[in-house]
Amino acid sequence: MQPRVFAILTALLLGVLGLGSVAVTDWSPAAATASRPAATGTAATGAQPAAVGPASATPTGDPAVWTRSTLRNKLMAEMDATDPGVALADLDKISKEKPYTVRFCHPIAHELGHAAVKRFNADFQKVISFPHETCAAGYLHGAVEEMLNASPQPETDLLKLCAPKNSGPCIHGVGHGTMFVVKQDVAKARDLCNKFPSDQNRIRCSEGLFMQLFGPDEEDEQAKANLPADKLAQDPLYPCKDQPALFQSACFFYAPTFFLSSHDYPNHPEVYAEALKWCLNGKASGGAVDCSRGVGSRTMKYNLDREDWAAEQCATAADGWQRKACAEGLVSYYTVNYTDGGAAGRLCAKITNKEMQGYCRSASGLSSSLD
Numbered sequence: 001m002q003p004r005v006f007a008i009l010t011a012l013l014l015g016v017l018g019l020g021s022v023a024v025t026d027w028s029p030a031a032a033t034a035s036r037p038a039a040t041g042t043a044a045t046g047a048q049p050a051a052v053g054p055a056s057a058t059p060t061g062d063p064a065v066w067t068r069s070t071l072r073n074k075l076m077a078e079m080d081a082t083d084p085g086v087a088l089a090d091l092d093k094i095s096k097e098k099p100y101t102v103r104f105c106h107p108i109a110h111e112l113g114h115a116a117v118k119r120f121n122a123d124f125q126k127v128i129s130f131p132h133e134t135c136a137a138g139y140l141h142g143a144v145e146e147m148l149n150a151s152p153q154p155e156t157d158l159l160k161l162c163a164p165k166n167s168g169p170c171i172h173g174v175g176h177g178t179m180f181v182v183k184q185d186v187a188k189a190r191d192l193c194n195k196f197p198s199d200q201n202r203i204r205c206s207e208g209l210f211m212q213l214f215g216p217d218e219e220d221e222q223a224k225a226n227l228p229a230d231k232l233a234q235d236p237l238y239p240c241k242d243q244p245a246l247f248q249s250a251c252f253f254y255a256p257t258f259f260l261s262s263h264d265y266p267n268h269p270e271v272y273a274e275a276l277k278w279c280l281n282g283k284a285s286g287g288a289v290d291c292s293r294g295v296g297s298r299t300m301k302y303n304l305d306r307e308d309w310a311a312e313q314c315a316t317a318a319d320g321w322q323r324k325a326c327a328e329g330l331v332s333y334y335t336v337n338y339t340d341g342g343a344a345g346r347l348c349a350k351i352t353n354k355e356m357q358g359y360c361r362s363a364s365g366l367s368s369s370l371d
Helices: 003-024 068-081 084-097 099-119 134-149 168-181 186-193 199-214 229-234 245-262 271-282 288-301 307-314 320-337 343-350 354-362
Strands: none
Touching (some): 134 168, 134 320, 186 199, 199 245, 245 288, 271 307, 271 320, 288 320, 307 320, 307 343, 307 354, 320 343, 320 354, 343 354
16 A cells, blocks of 8 residues: 555544544533541541531532631521521521531621621610520620620610620620720720629629630631730730639630630640640649630530540540549530530530549539630
Protein backbone atom coordinates (compact mmCIF):
# COMPACT_ATOMS: atom_id res chain seq x y z
CA MET A 1 0.00 0.00 0.00
CA GLN A 2 1.24 3.46 -0.86
CA PRO A 3 2.41 5.48 2.14
CA ARG A 4 0.05 8.34 1.28
CA VAL A 5 -2.98 5.99 1.11
CA PHE A 6 -1.91 4.34 4.40
CA ALA A 7 -1.68 7.73 6.14
CA ILE A 8 -5.14 8.74 4.94
CA LEU A 9 -6.70 5.46 6.13
CA THR A 10 -4.94 5.74 9.50
CA ALA A 11 -6.23 9.29 10.01
CA LEU A 12 -9.79 8.22 9.17
CA LEU A 13 -9.57 5.31 11.60
CA LEU A 14 -8.31 7.52 14.46
CA GLY A 15 -11.08 9.99 13.76
CA VAL A 16 -13.72 7.28 14.05
CA LEU A 17 -12.21 6.00 17.28
CA GLY A 18 -12.10 9.56 18.68
CA LEU A 19 -15.75 10.13 17.92
CA GLY A 20 -16.57 6.86 19.61
CA SER A 21 -14.76 7.84 22.77
CA VAL A 22 -16.62 11.15 22.86
CA ALA A 23 -19.90 9.31 22.51
CA VAL A 24 -19.32 6.98 25.47
CA THR A 25 -17.60 9.45 27.84
CA ASP A 26 -19.67 11.20 30.54
CA TRP A 27 -18.75 14.87 30.12
CA SER A 28 -21.18 16.16 32.80
CA PRO A 29 -19.48 18.10 35.65
CA ALA A 30 -18.47 15.88 38.55
CA ALA A 31 -20.30 16.57 41.81
CA ALA A 32 -18.19 18.54 44.25
CA THR A 33 -16.65 16.34 46.90
CA ALA A 34 -17.15 17.79 50.35
CA SER A 35 -14.28 17.85 52.74
CA ARG A 36 -15.23 15.91 55.84
CA PRO A 37 -14.16 16.55 59.41
CA ALA A 38 -12.65 13.80 61.47
CA ALA A 39 -15.09 11.45 63.13
CA THR A 40 -16.76 13.24 65.98
CA GLY A 41 -15.63 12.62 69.50
CA THR A 42 -13.40 9.57 69.46
CA ALA A 43 -11.86 9.08 72.85
CA ALA A 44 -8.46 8.36 71.34
CA THR A 45 -8.08 11.60 69.42
CA GLY A 46 -10.62 13.92 70.99
CA ALA A 47 -11.52 15.04 67.47
CA GLN A 48 -14.26 17.63 67.23
CA PRO A 49 -16.38 18.75 64.30
CA ALA A 50 -14.27 21.35 62.53
CA ALA A 51 -15.35 24.25 60.39
CA VAL A 52 -15.41 22.93 56.86
CA GLY A 53 -15.83 24.17 53.34
CA PRO A 54 -19.01 23.58 51.32
CA ALA A 55 -20.46 20.26 52.44
CA SER A 56 -22.73 17.98 50.47
CA ALA A 57 -26.33 18.92 51.04
CA THR A 58 -28.90 16.71 52.73
CA PRO A 59 -32.21 15.96 51.00
CA THR A 60 -33.68 19.02 52.76
CA GLY A 61 -31.00 21.28 51.29
CA ASP A 62 -29.22 21.74 54.63
CA PRO A 63 -25.44 21.21 54.79
CA ALA A 64 -24.18 17.88 56.08
CA VAL A 65 -22.11 19.71 58.72
CA TRP A 66 -23.31 22.94 60.29
CA THR A 67 -20.98 25.85 61.00
CA ARG A 68 -21.92 28.87 63.05
CA SER A 69 -22.38 31.00 59.94
CA THR A 70 -24.45 28.51 57.95
CA LEU A 71 -26.77 27.78 60.86
CA ARG A 72 -27.05 31.43 61.79
CA ASN A 73 -27.93 32.43 58.21
CA LYS A 74 -30.59 29.72 57.93
CA LEU A 75 -32.28 30.74 61.17
CA MET A 76 -32.16 34.47 60.51
CA ALA A 77 -33.79 33.85 57.12
CA GLU A 78 -36.45 31.70 58.77
CA MET A 79 -37.19 34.38 61.33
CA ASP A 80 -37.46 37.04 58.63
CA ALA A 81 -39.89 34.87 56.67
CA THR A 82 -41.98 33.76 59.67
CA ASP A 83 -41.37 34.66 63.32
CA PRO A 84 -38.84 33.98 66.10
CA GLY A 85 -40.81 30.99 67.35
CA VAL A 86 -40.26 29.08 64.12
CA ALA A 87 -36.52 29.82 64.08
CA LEU A 88 -36.10 28.92 67.75
CA ALA A 89 -37.98 25.64 67.31
CA ASP A 90 -35.70 24.74 64.42
CA LEU A 91 -32.63 25.70 66.44
CA ASP A 92 -33.81 23.50 69.30
CA LYS A 93 -34.39 20.58 66.92
CA ILE A 94 -30.99 20.90 65.24
CA SER A 95 -29.08 21.32 68.51
CA LYS A 96 -30.66 18.13 69.88
CA GLU A 97 -30.10 16.12 66.68
CA LYS A 98 -26.50 17.33 66.29
CA PRO A 99 -25.11 18.13 69.74
CA TYR A 100 -21.86 19.62 68.39
CA THR A 101 -23.93 22.66 67.35
CA VAL A 102 -24.42 23.49 71.05
CA ARG A 103 -20.95 25.09 70.89
CA PHE A 104 -22.45 27.95 68.90
CA CYS A 105 -26.23 27.72 69.36
CA HIS A 106 -26.20 30.08 72.38
CA PRO A 107 -24.59 32.99 70.50
CA ILE A 108 -26.90 32.38 67.52
CA ALA A 109 -29.86 32.56 69.88
CA HIS A 110 -28.43 35.85 71.18
CA GLU A 111 -28.47 37.22 67.63
CA LEU A 112 -32.06 36.12 67.14
CA GLY A 113 -32.97 38.02 70.30
CA HIS A 114 -31.25 41.17 69.09
CA ALA A 115 -33.00 40.97 65.74
CA ALA A 116 -36.40 40.33 67.33
CA VAL A 117 -36.20 43.50 69.44
CA LYS A 118 -35.55 45.52 66.31
CA ARG A 119 -38.29 43.73 64.37
CA PHE A 120 -40.96 44.34 67.02
CA ASN A 121 -39.87 47.92 67.74
CA ALA A 122 -38.64 47.17 71.28
CA ASP A 123 -41.97 45.63 72.36
CA PHE A 124 -40.26 43.42 74.92
CA GLN A 125 -43.36 41.50 75.96
CA LYS A 126 -43.99 40.60 72.32
CA VAL A 127 -40.36 39.58 71.87
CA ILE A 128 -40.39 37.19 74.82
CA SER A 129 -43.86 35.81 74.06
CA PHE A 130 -42.19 33.11 71.95
CA PRO A 131 -40.78 30.00 73.70
CA HIS A 132 -37.18 30.95 74.43
CA GLU A 133 -35.65 28.31 76.69
CA THR A 134 -33.60 26.67 73.93
CA CYS A 135 -29.80 26.90 74.00
CA ALA A 136 -29.71 28.04 77.63
CA ALA A 137 -32.10 30.95 77.04
CA GLY A 138 -29.73 32.69 74.62
CA TYR A 139 -32.64 34.38 72.80
CA LEU A 140 -33.81 35.98 76.04
CA HIS A 141 -30.27 37.12 76.85
CA GLY A 142 -29.87 38.73 73.44
CA ALA A 143 -33.24 40.47 73.68
CA VAL A 144 -32.37 41.96 77.08
CA GLU A 145 -28.97 43.06 75.76
CA GLU A 146 -30.59 44.89 72.86
CA MET A 147 -33.24 46.51 75.05
CA LEU A 148 -30.63 47.86 77.46
CA ASN A 149 -28.21 48.88 74.73
CA ALA A 150 -30.93 50.98 73.06
CA SER A 151 -32.31 52.40 76.31
CA PRO A 152 -31.76 56.10 77.12
CA GLN A 153 -31.96 55.19 80.83
CA PRO A 154 -30.44 51.73 81.26
CA GLU A 155 -29.72 52.27 84.96
CA THR A 156 -33.46 52.36 85.68
CA ASP A 157 -34.76 50.19 82.85
CA LEU A 158 -32.63 47.22 83.94
CA LEU A 159 -34.83 46.95 87.04
CA LYS A 160 -38.03 46.95 84.97
CA LEU A 161 -37.23 44.53 82.17
CA CYS A 162 -37.52 41.31 84.16
CA ALA A 163 -40.22 42.45 86.59
CA PRO A 164 -42.35 41.18 88.14
CA LYS A 165 -41.02 37.60 87.87
CA ASN A 166 -37.32 38.52 87.95
CA SER A 167 -36.36 35.06 86.72
CA GLY A 168 -32.73 33.99 86.88
CA PRO A 169 -32.23 33.68 83.09
CA CYS A 170 -33.70 37.14 82.50
CA ILE A 171 -31.48 38.84 85.07
CA HIS A 172 -28.52 36.88 83.72
CA GLY A 173 -29.38 38.52 80.38
CA VAL A 174 -29.35 41.91 82.09
CA GLY A 175 -25.78 41.15 83.14
CA HIS A 176 -24.83 40.61 79.49
CA GLY A 177 -26.59 43.86 78.64
CA THR A 178 -24.66 45.89 81.22
CA MET A 179 -21.45 45.08 79.36
CA PHE A 180 -22.94 46.33 76.10
CA VAL A 181 -24.07 49.55 77.75
CA VAL A 182 -20.66 50.36 79.26
CA LYS A 183 -18.52 48.96 76.41
CA GLN A 184 -16.92 46.18 78.45
CA ASP A 185 -15.94 48.32 81.45
CA VAL A 186 -16.24 45.81 84.30
CA ALA A 187 -16.38 48.35 87.13
CA LYS A 188 -19.18 50.32 85.48
CA ALA A 189 -21.10 47.15 84.61
CA ARG A 190 -20.74 46.02 88.21
CA ASP A 191 -22.24 49.32 89.37
CA LEU A 192 -25.26 48.63 87.17
CA CYS A 193 -25.68 45.12 88.60
CA ASN A 194 -25.57 46.64 92.07
CA LYS A 195 -28.78 48.52 91.25
CA PHE A 196 -30.65 45.32 92.08
CA PRO A 197 -31.74 45.41 95.73
CA SER A 198 -31.05 41.73 96.55
CA ASP A 199 -27.71 39.93 96.62
CA GLN A 200 -29.26 37.00 94.74
CA ASN A 201 -30.10 39.17 91.73
CA ARG A 202 -26.76 40.98 91.90
CA ILE A 203 -25.05 37.60 91.65
CA ARG A 204 -27.29 36.53 88.76
CA CYS A 205 -26.46 39.78 86.99
CA SER A 206 -22.75 39.22 87.61
CA GLU A 207 -22.98 35.82 85.90
CA GLY A 208 -24.04 37.48 82.65
CA LEU A 209 -21.49 40.25 83.12
CA PHE A 210 -18.52 37.88 83.34
CA MET A 211 -19.81 35.49 80.72
CA GLN A 212 -19.87 38.49 78.37
CA LEU A 213 -16.39 39.57 79.44
CA PHE A 214 -14.69 36.22 78.90
CA GLY A 215 -16.71 34.93 75.96
CA PRO A 216 -18.38 37.70 73.96
CA ASP A 217 -20.85 36.23 71.51
CA GLU A 218 -21.45 39.02 69.06
CA GLU A 219 -19.31 40.10 66.12
CA ASP A 220 -18.91 43.53 67.67
CA GLU A 221 -15.43 45.01 68.07
CA GLN A 222 -16.67 47.02 71.05
CA ALA A 223 -17.80 43.81 72.76
CA LYS A 224 -14.49 41.96 72.60
CA ALA A 225 -12.83 40.74 75.76
CA ASN A 226 -11.04 43.62 77.45
CA LEU A 227 -8.21 41.59 78.98
CA PRO A 228 -4.80 43.31 78.74
CA ALA A 229 -1.93 40.91 78.06
CA ASP A 230 0.32 42.52 80.67
CA LYS A 231 -2.32 42.06 83.38
CA LEU A 232 -2.84 38.42 82.41
CA ALA A 233 0.92 37.83 82.53
CA GLN A 234 0.96 39.00 86.16
CA ASP A 235 -2.27 37.24 87.13
CA PRO A 236 -3.59 34.48 84.80
CA LEU A 237 -7.08 34.77 86.29
CA TYR A 238 -7.27 38.57 86.01
CA PRO A 239 -9.46 40.42 87.00
CA CYS A 240 -11.20 37.99 89.34
CA LYS A 241 -9.27 38.42 92.58
CA ASP A 242 -9.75 42.21 92.32
CA GLN A 243 -13.55 41.91 92.35
CA PRO A 244 -15.72 42.47 95.44
CA ALA A 245 -16.50 39.22 97.26
CA LEU A 246 -20.06 39.07 95.88
CA PHE A 247 -18.78 39.07 92.29
CA GLN A 248 -15.72 36.83 92.57
CA SER A 249 -17.45 33.46 92.21
CA ALA A 250 -18.99 34.26 88.80
CA CYS A 251 -15.74 35.77 87.59
CA PHE A 252 -13.70 32.66 88.43
CA PHE A 253 -16.43 30.40 87.01
CA TYR A 254 -16.39 32.04 83.57
CA ALA A 255 -12.63 32.74 83.35
CA PRO A 256 -11.94 29.31 81.74
CA THR A 257 -14.05 30.36 78.74
CA PHE A 258 -11.31 32.77 77.73
CA PHE A 259 -8.53 30.28 78.45
CA LEU A 260 -10.12 27.56 76.31
CA SER A 261 -10.93 29.84 73.38
CA SER A 262 -7.46 31.40 73.39
CA HIS A 263 -5.91 27.91 73.30
CA ASP A 264 -7.96 26.73 70.30
CA TYR A 265 -9.91 24.05 72.14
CA PRO A 266 -11.68 22.63 69.01
CA ASN A 267 -8.34 21.48 67.61
CA HIS A 268 -6.49 20.82 70.88
CA PRO A 269 -8.59 18.58 73.14
CA GLU A 270 -5.73 18.31 75.61
CA VAL A 271 -6.43 21.90 76.65
CA TYR A 272 -9.30 20.84 78.95
CA ALA A 273 -6.88 19.03 81.25
CA GLU A 274 -4.48 21.98 80.96
CA ALA A 275 -7.27 24.34 82.01
CA LEU A 276 -7.71 22.45 85.28
CA LYS A 277 -4.00 22.94 86.04
CA TRP A 278 -4.34 26.62 85.07
CA CYS A 279 -7.18 27.00 87.59
CA LEU A 280 -4.72 26.24 90.38
CA ASN A 281 -3.49 29.81 89.92
CA GLY A 282 -6.61 30.78 91.84
CA LYS A 283 -5.82 28.80 94.99
CA ALA A 284 -4.32 31.75 96.86
CA SER A 285 -7.34 33.94 96.19
CA GLY A 286 -9.85 31.16 96.87
CA GLY A 287 -11.03 30.92 93.27
CA ALA A 288 -9.67 27.51 92.24
CA VAL A 289 -12.89 25.63 93.04
CA ASP A 290 -15.14 27.99 91.07
CA CYS A 291 -12.64 28.00 88.22
CA SER A 292 -12.62 24.19 88.17
CA ARG A 293 -16.42 24.15 88.09
CA GLY A 294 -16.19 26.51 85.15
CA VAL A 295 -13.85 24.14 83.32
CA GLY A 296 -16.36 21.33 83.85
CA SER A 297 -19.21 23.48 82.59
CA ARG A 298 -17.39 24.52 79.41
CA THR A 299 -16.12 20.97 78.84
CA MET A 300 -19.69 19.71 78.85
CA LYS A 301 -20.97 22.59 76.73
CA TYR A 302 -18.42 21.90 74.00
CA ASN A 303 -18.76 18.10 74.17
CA LEU A 304 -22.44 17.36 74.72
CA ASP A 305 -22.26 14.50 72.25
CA ARG A 306 -19.63 12.63 74.31
CA GLU A 307 -20.46 12.88 77.96
CA ASP A 308 -18.15 10.11 79.15
CA TRP A 309 -15.17 11.70 77.41
CA ALA A 310 -15.99 15.00 79.11
CA ALA A 311 -15.99 13.28 82.50
CA GLU A 312 -12.60 11.73 81.73
CA GLN A 313 -11.16 15.24 81.31
CA CYS A 314 -12.31 16.08 84.82
CA ALA A 315 -10.72 12.84 86.03
CA THR A 316 -7.27 14.08 84.96
CA ALA A 317 -7.13 16.51 87.90
CA ALA A 318 -4.57 15.48 90.50
CA ASP A 319 -6.74 16.16 93.55
CA GLY A 320 -10.16 14.83 94.49
CA TRP A 321 -11.56 18.26 95.39
CA GLN A 322 -10.83 19.47 91.85
CA ARG A 323 -12.27 16.37 90.19
CA LYS A 324 -15.42 16.88 92.28
CA ALA A 325 -15.67 20.57 91.37
CA CYS A 326 -15.20 19.79 87.68
CA ALA A 327 -17.98 17.17 87.87
CA GLU A 328 -20.26 19.76 89.45
CA GLY A 329 -19.62 21.93 86.41
CA LEU A 330 -20.49 19.07 84.06
CA VAL A 331 -23.84 18.65 85.78
CA SER A 332 -24.56 22.37 85.95
CA TYR A 333 -24.31 22.82 82.19
CA TYR A 334 -26.03 19.55 81.29
CA THR A 335 -29.08 20.43 83.38
CA VAL A 336 -29.20 23.94 81.94
CA ASN A 337 -29.17 22.57 78.40
CA TYR A 338 -31.55 19.66 79.05
CA THR A 339 -34.12 21.17 81.37
CA ASP A 340 -36.20 18.05 82.10
CA GLY A 341 -36.06 16.51 85.56
CA GLY A 342 -34.22 13.37 84.48
CA ALA A 343 -31.30 15.10 82.76
CA ALA A 344 -28.76 14.73 85.58
CA GLY A 345 -29.57 11.05 85.99
CA ARG A 346 -29.05 10.41 82.27
CA LEU A 347 -25.70 12.16 82.39
CA CYS A 348 -24.45 10.22 85.40
CA ALA A 349 -25.52 6.92 83.83
CA LYS A 350 -23.29 7.63 80.82
CA ILE A 351 -20.16 8.15 82.94
CA THR A 352 -18.13 4.96 83.27
CA ASN A 353 -15.50 6.22 85.73
CA LYS A 354 -17.00 5.22 89.09
CA GLU A 355 -15.42 8.06 91.04
CA MET A 356 -16.66 10.64 88.53
CA GLN A 357 -20.07 8.99 88.43
CA GLY A 358 -20.30 9.37 92.20
CA TYR A 359 -19.38 13.06 92.01
CA CYS A 360 -21.96 13.49 89.26
CA ARG A 361 -24.71 12.03 91.39
CA SER A 362 -23.85 14.12 94.42
CA ALA A 363 -23.84 17.26 92.28
CA SER A 364 -27.28 16.80 90.77
CA GLY A 365 -28.78 19.46 93.04
CA LEU A 366 -26.66 22.31 91.64
CA SER A 367 -28.36 25.56 90.67
CA SER A 368 -29.58 25.66 87.06
CA SER A 369 -29.06 29.42 86.75
CA LEU A 370 -25.47 29.03 85.55
CA ASP A 371 -25.05 28.60 81.80
